[in-house]
Amino acid sequence: MSGHHDHSHGHGDHGHDLPFWRKYIFSVDHKVIGCQYTFTALLFLFFGFTLMMIMRWQLAYPGQPIPFIGKYLSDDIAADGVLVGDGYNAFGAMHGTIMVFLAIVPLGVGGFGNYILPLQIGAPDMAFPKLNMASYWVYFCGGVTMIASFFIKGGAAASGWTSYPPLSVFASSGQTMWLWGMVLLITSSLLGSVNFIVTTVQMRVKGLSFFRLPFFVWAQLVTSFLLLLAFPPLEAAGVLQLMDRLAGTSFFMPSGLVYATEPQNQLAGGGSPLLWQHLFWFLAHPEVYVLILPAMGIVSEIIATNTRKPLWGYKSLVYSAIFLGFMSFIVWAHHMFMTGMGTTLSTFFQATTMIISVPSVIILTCLILSLYGASIRFNVPMLFALAFLPMFAIGGLTGLPLGLTASDIHLHDTYYVIGHFHYVVAPGTIFAIFAGIYYWFPKVTGRKMSEFLGKLHFWPSFLFINAVFMPMFFQGMAGLLRRQYDQTEQLHGAVAHGLTKMSSYGAWLLAIAQLPFIINFFYSMFAGKKVGANPWESTTLEWAAPSPPPHGNFDKTPVVYCGPYEYSVPGKSKDYCPQHVAQEA
Amino acid sequence: MSTTVIPHDLEPHPLTGMYNGKFGIWLFLASEVMLFGALFSTYVLLRVGAPPGQWPAHGSEILNVPLATLNTAVLIGSSVTMVMSWAALKMKKLGAARVWLTVTFLCAGAFLVVKYFEYTDKFSHYQVWLNEPIKVGEHEVTTIKGHLTADCPKLEVSEKNGAYSVTEHVMITPDAEPGGHAHGEAVKIEASKVKRISNFGPRHSPYLATYFTMTGLHGLHIVGGMVVILYFILTGGSIWKRSQEKYTNRIECTGLYWHFVDLVWIFLFPVLYLL
Numbered sequence A: 001m002s003g004h005h006d007h008s009h010g011h012g013d014h015g016h017d018l019p020f021w022r023k024y025i026f027s028v029d030h031k032v033i034g035c036q037y038t039f040t041a042l043l044f045l046f047f048g049f050t051l052m053m054i055m056r057w058q059l060a061y062p063g064q065p066i067p068f069i070g071k072y073l074s075d076d077i078a079a080d081g082v083l084v085g086d087g088y089n090a091f092g093a094m095h096g097t098i099m100v101f102l103a104i105v106p107l108g109v110g111g112f113g114n115y116i117l118p119l120q121i122g123a124p125d126m127a128f129p130k131l132n133m134a135s136y137w138v139y140f141c142g143g144v145t146m147i148a149s150f151f152i153k154g155g156a157a158a159s160g161w162t163s164y165p166p167l168s169v170f171a172s173s174g175q176t177m178w179l180w181g182m183v184l185l186i187t188s189s190l191l192g193s194v195n196f197i198v199t200t201v202q203m204r205v206k207g208l209s210f211f212r213l214p215f216f217v218w219a220q221l222v223t224s225f226l227l228l229l230a231f232p233p234l235e236a237a238g239v240l241q242l243m244d245r246l247a248g249t250s251f252f253m254p255s256g257l258v259y260a261t262e263p264q265n266q267l268a269g270g271g272s273p274l275l276w277q278h279l280f281w282f283l284a285h286p287e288v289y290v291l292i293l294p295a296m297g298i299v300s301e302i303i304a305t306n307t308r309k310p311l312w313g314y315k316s317l318v319y320s321a322i323f324l325g326f327m328s329f330i331v332w333a334h335h336m337f338m339t340g341m342g343t344t345l346s347t348f349f350q351a352t353t354m355i356i357s358v359p360s361v362i363i364l365t366c367l368i369l370s371l372y373g374a375s376i377r378f379n380v381p382m383l384f385a386l387a388f389l390p391m392f393a394i395g396g397l398t399g400l401p402l403g404l405t406a407s408d409i410h411l412h413d414t415y416y417v418i419g420h421f422h423y424v425v426a427p428g429t430i431f432a433i434f435a436g437i438y439y440w441f442p443k444v445t446g447r448k449m450s451e452f453l454g455k456l457h458f459w460p461s462f463l464f465i466n467a468v469f470m471p472m473f474f475q476g477m478a479g480l481l482r483r484q485y486d487q488t489e490q491l492h493g494a495v496a497h498g499l500t501k502m503s504s505y506g507a508w509l510l511a512i513a514q515l516p517f518i519i520n521f522f523y524s525m526f527a528g529k530k531v532g533a534n535p536w537e538s539t540t541l542e543w544a545a546p547s548p549p550p551h552g553n554f555d556k557t558p559v560v561y562c563g564p565y566e567y568s569v570p571g572k573s574k575d576y577c578p579q580h581v582a583q584e585a
Numbered sequence B: 001m002s003t004t005v006i007p008h009d010l011e012p013h014p015l016t017g018m019y020n021g022k023f024g025i026w027l028f029l030a031s032e033v034m035l036f037g038a039l040f041s042t043y044v045l046l047r048v049g050a051p052p053g054q055w056p057a058h059g060s061e062i063l064n065v066p067l068a069t070l071n072t073a074v075l076i077g078s079s080v081t082m083v084m085s086w087a088a089l090k091m092k093k094l095g096a097a098r099v100w101l102t103v104t105f106l107c108a109g110a111f112l113v114v115k116y117f118e119y120t121d122k123f124s125h126y127q128v129w130l131n132e133p134i135k136v137g138e139h140e141v142t143t144i145k146g147h148l149t150a151d152c153p154k155l156e157v158s159e160k161n162g163a164y165s166v167t168e169h170v171m172i173t174p175d176a177e178p179g180g181h182a183h184g185e186a187v188k189i190e191a192s193k194v195k196r197i198s199n200f201g202p203r204h205s206p207y208l209a210t211y212f213t214m215t216g217l218h219g220l221h222i223v224g225g226m227v228v229i230l231y232f233i234l235t236g237g238s239i240w241k242r243s244q245e246k247y248t249n250r251i252e253c254t255g256l257y258w259h260f261v262d263l264v265w266i267f268l269f270p271v272l273y274l275l
Helices: A005-009 A020-025 A030-060 A085-120 A129-151 A174-202 A215-246 A273-307 A314-330 A343-371 A380-397 A405-411 A415-445 A451-477 A491-495 A497-513 A515-527 B020-049 B065-090 B094-123 B206-242 B244-274
Strands: B126-136 B139-148 B169-174 B187-190 B194-199
Touching (some): A030 A085, A030 A129, A030 A497, A085 A174, A085 A273, A215 A273, A215 B020, A215 B206, A273 A343, A314 A343, A343 A380, A343 A405, A380 A415, A380 A451, A405 A451, A497 A515, B020 B244, B126 B169
Antiparallel strands (some): B126 B194
């Protein structure tokens, strides 16, 4: 570049002489931004989990004061320490929103994607560093808006994370805050996805053809396309709902609507509540794959490294991910079988839903077959990655009865649904994220996390997370409905209450099981064992950069000579051939 | 190496044939297509599902087609001047480019001014739906469109949903009939007879809700484009001095966005005004 670029930075881009706020707060370095995303999203993850732990108290001990924190909550949320119905609704809606849009996606895409993707393709930074910074700060503002909504009159949004109208249009102003927050988050992910796609396509180093990309990069690329194309319809839907709330329009308000015994004859009517559901799920189904694809990417990297074998069926993985991305745009209405949208539509979406399960199963099968005959290193990242496989399998396979219209009639809106998608996202994606944190921690800090504390984190987490979610399948099949404030009010709920308590204790013990992780995280940052650039003896390009990588990443721009997973190549002295090392003929 | 050099910041990538910024703006436009696509789908779904008579047979019954035609011409013209600006930069003529940019900016401003008159016209135009038919001139009617008279008591605005209601009575001058009669006498309607009253704003009907949302969002895109164009008019000299290619590329990207905004209008005009 002809030197004009750094002019806009005032006095050059020297990493060491930038003031603190430019280096760590308003940084344009993809690594700092990745860490900012990770820290913020982990805090949101903890916050969303806390909301749920409070709700689980109400479910296990309905009507009893919440211990420890009940007395600090406002009367709108918890009167005399007892969670009230509106508070329960708000917590439920915000738990979903925070976990999906503020925790998991920012971790998988904003955190890992930002930090690892440019390194894995040998780029010095993202294609648009300033846009990258803007993306983080817009996300941050969206998060602040969401949190602030707890403190306004009427409390936070309480219409579920799906915000179905007409009720969400009549809801208190927390819902308006929710919509503004979503507009910000959508803008952030739009900026991020444009950046990711341009970076991946244009900034691969010499020799790094598409089929030499690590699977993680492929997963991020497909994810970015989903974010780019699926989020705008939700933005449109958000604008329409804002119009309904603020300008009195009737996009989602049907004619002849009666709310709280009052006929709404001052509304024009003629709108369609189903329209919102179509627009919402047009985003929210691809969103499921936005949650899971980065996790699959992380797990693939860790499995390849720790089995010391090439991934089994690399090309099948890539084609499956692309096909998965494409199909995810035409399955959305399987969330709407029970809305009366008609059997013809239901049948179509049932068929596409069955088809989309095929690439998911291919990916999982490839990853499991990669284990066959390997001498596996059972380190902490690998334990989490291995746990991901059966957990995701349970989550995925329990989805099939929901995708079939007949069985969905029984299971719709029960705890079975909650069990299903939490198995995908919680022991699935979150475990993959933990695996990723343990795996790339040495790259980010130059130090390794403690193996002992890591195992102390893994085993209880694995046990308790199953205690939380496994009972939900049985409760759901017994007919227990989701979003209920007090399950014991109905007889079948009262009968299943033992399992509810088991879930609740599982959740609280799961929280305790995170203590070793928190200790390990901060302890290892300052006192962990120092390691070199490539502690796992891995092949991909991020390990060619120093740990931690300096501003600009690589000492010398690498050149790629081979595929991403050249492990245990016969006839070589070492059991791994890094991508940037030229092979002797 | 202390300065981070971003590859393909200026020179095109052999695979895509584009520098980073141009590729990025195309991706951004793809997402914009999805945004407006969702809104056009909303329009189709609501209109197809509406009971007969709820939507006007043609937009021209309510909207001002000549003004919109003028606006279409203005906007297409601004696309041409945008290209002229980029062409001038390619010929290394910064002065001419800035003039063309300014013309583009003024065209965009003119578009918004026309839009302002269209909008305010709708907001001062009212419709009253009646509980029982009343006689206006020779006809029995159940709804009256027109302008409120100066001595009409102020309408009450609901705090909850912003809907209008009548406290005592409403005084309205009905519109001239298409046949060419002059404006009728002002009609006085008691509050008890009014079922619903609304101006021709977004709350009036799903049609106008769609109209205001789509043209409003399009208008915001115009404003966004104007901000960017103004920025490049003002900072043109200093960026040009640093890198002529960079400045030319930025104008090219701005142009791509600007053409897209025009294109959206070219769809909006027939869909909302003519069909």
